[in-house]
Amino acid sequence: MATPNKILLLDDDESMLELYQELLKQLPSRPDVQVCNSGARAIAMLESEPFTLLITDLRMPKMDGLQVLAIVRRKFPQLRIVVLTGVLDEEYRSRCYAQGVEMFWQKPSNTEDIQMFQNCIESMLDRVTQTPDGFRGVQSKSLVDLIQLECLSRSSSVLHITRAALDGRVWIQGGEIIDAATANLTGEEAFKEIMSWKGGNFEILPADPSRMRTIHGSSQGLLLDTAQSLDEAQAPEPSSEPGREGQPATGLAALARLEGVAFLLSVPMEEKAPLESWSLESPGDVAAWARDTHRRLARLGETLQAGAWTGATGFGLQEHWALQPHDLKGLLCVGFRPALEKDQVEQTMQLVFDKWAS
């Protein structure tokens, strides 16, 4: 007998958890539905056992749904994610899709919606069961990259691209771009127009062999021309571009790209100065502990005449961390994923610290 799919349901509202747990248990595939009411708990559960699907709310205290998505997407790239929320905001929707969620659902308010929600989840579980293998991932690719991939793999497909109200299609046959269409434009003009869109969504539809060819030049030549035109037209990137996981691109976000880093916290010695943190659920609590630890260890060092306190490291099953003082900048506390060995933690900490201090 096949193992049932496992669904983790995350919502801070206990009554919603009960309701949706019941609804999901009624699905024909009879999934195993587990619930939790905080982001931290959800991550711990996902770490402890494999789940097929995470269904999460967005508005929650402490760690909100977007933070959960950011962490989960990074730690569990194979996990399917559905957002189920009362928040009706296009920006939230876009940010969720950018984080790679499969579906963004407004909490159903009537029987029809509930039925549709159940059908969608069942259909998703069914797809997972039928095609468990293969690579999945989330990334921001330019349209040039996407089309180049289709061409290089000699695919035959129709690329359907949308950007807000704009809608375009690019027909690819045997790796050659044969036509494009958007609004009143067709052929190369339409292709160049579509390629100028700076963001949006795409889906790859089945090939349409009956489509008349209007673009006769080589696909590589067309892509090169287009890429060159785009480069020339490109304005400088705004400096306030959001960083990874939708958080502001602070200096810490850049440090977080180092392998194995789970969270970062920069603690100024001045208690009233603002903290800077990345991917940490309770920066205030950790900062208070870091300052207290600094005071204790500095005092102990004086008593022992052991020289200055240069750092502390903690190793655990769930995570590792390191804390290091800097004369001018204060304290840097960094969390590390448990997969890192002790010496890797220390080496990575030194790298992070040096970059932070500079």
Next chain:
Amino acid sequence: MGFLTKRSSKSGLHQLPSGTFTVDPQGRLVSSTVPQWVPEALVREIGQQVLAVFKGAAAARLQFSELKIQYEAFRITAREMRGGAVIFLTPKTAPSALRP
């Protein structure tokens, strides 16, 4: 030599301690291989500070079982043990070099 005299006058230590000791959850010394010239109060103080770091971290939801504290000339390694700890003291420099 004035510098070294001033340093040594603070705790009366002639060299950095080495050895292992255990403390219970209340910070009481349970067993020790730390030399007798090291004041017991100092060993207890180290134990209590280590326990305070563990407890503070737990309150801040940082979970770990092993703690390594680095000083310029000294290292403290501690493993959490049912609320208490086993603590290893390791001078980094040869003890004779630190003698006043």
